[in-house]
Amino acid sequence: PGPGRVRRDSLQGYKMDASPCGYCLIINNMEFEPHSMLKNRKGSNIDCEKLERRFKTLNFVVEVRTNLRQKQIKHELLTLSKKDHSQYDCCVVIMLSHGTEVNHNRFPGAVYGVDGQYVPVQHITNYLNGQHCPSLQGKPKLFFIQACGGDERDMGFEVSPDEVEPSSGGMDDQTDAIPMSSSSDSLSMSDEPDARPTLPTPSDILVSYSTFPGYVSWRETQSGSWYVQTLDCILEENAATVDLVTMLMMVNNEVSQNSAKGLYKQMPGSFNFLRKLLYFRTQT
């Protein structure tokens, strides 16, 4: 118990008081194999160190993996999903790498291994869903993705504009049928009157992207990426009192204002399927 922190409504908030709170896996891809045609990501180690420190402060067991190929990324995620999380309240995955566009209606985009082969974000999230990782069922699963392309100056990359193309219904493995039941992740979604998705809804998952598909993501070789710098600062200043989603709104505002001064725009995106507020428990 820390000093004087007022939690508004514990019924509405995820339980986050396990100690430690959960695992945090950081995959930091900096040095890419020559045949991948991807540049090394100078400055990423600064991002990695910041987030390692930050999530340790937030009471997570942090593991860092550096320069992983696609298969190794999958292996690490599988290993994480096989762990027993029943004593923990949360799980965090952070990916620092190059990225590319992949269409998906919930979690678009993909992250590269150092071999130039990518893993779609949707697959990354699937490793920890209720089906593949029962001990995280009903618990918040957070994904932070700093993904940029390679550029001559190692600063960023302009992704080709998103093309609007018709879907033939088979663009991903969730749309090949039209199930009309919305029951999926058991625990949730039983009492809302909203329009309901006719596909199983991912619950308790939040993906925070450094940038929307089709937008640039900036990294500076000396100070790290805009997104991670901002995320780290916002977490430092506000994690004790403010919920995660509100903090991500602060990150979005700050990064987009920052980028608005430059030639290109960067707008982080949060794709949020959490059901409750999330307050980190900060160390005192």
Place this chain on the structure above:
Amino acid sequence: NDPALMQNFEARRATFAGVRHPIDHERLARAGFYSTGRGDAVLCFHCGGGLNNWQPEEDPWVEHAKHYPGCSFLLANKGPEFVNSIQLQRPQH
């Protein structure tokens, strides 16, 4: 309804002919949706995301952004700020 034909707004709107739907047909069609012919269930022609159980006060674009934030038709039409504003309402839904 062949999804490939549903890129066209008028084609989408035509699928609602004779359908009793709590939401205005034109607004649904503008937001990328066409009727599946089963109850109030609709699909987005672009991302394939489906929605049913509509409430009269709901906004098709808002629901699109809430449930299928990665849809690039949505992003191209409404922009990332809109999607963020829906996704970062708290708590969700």
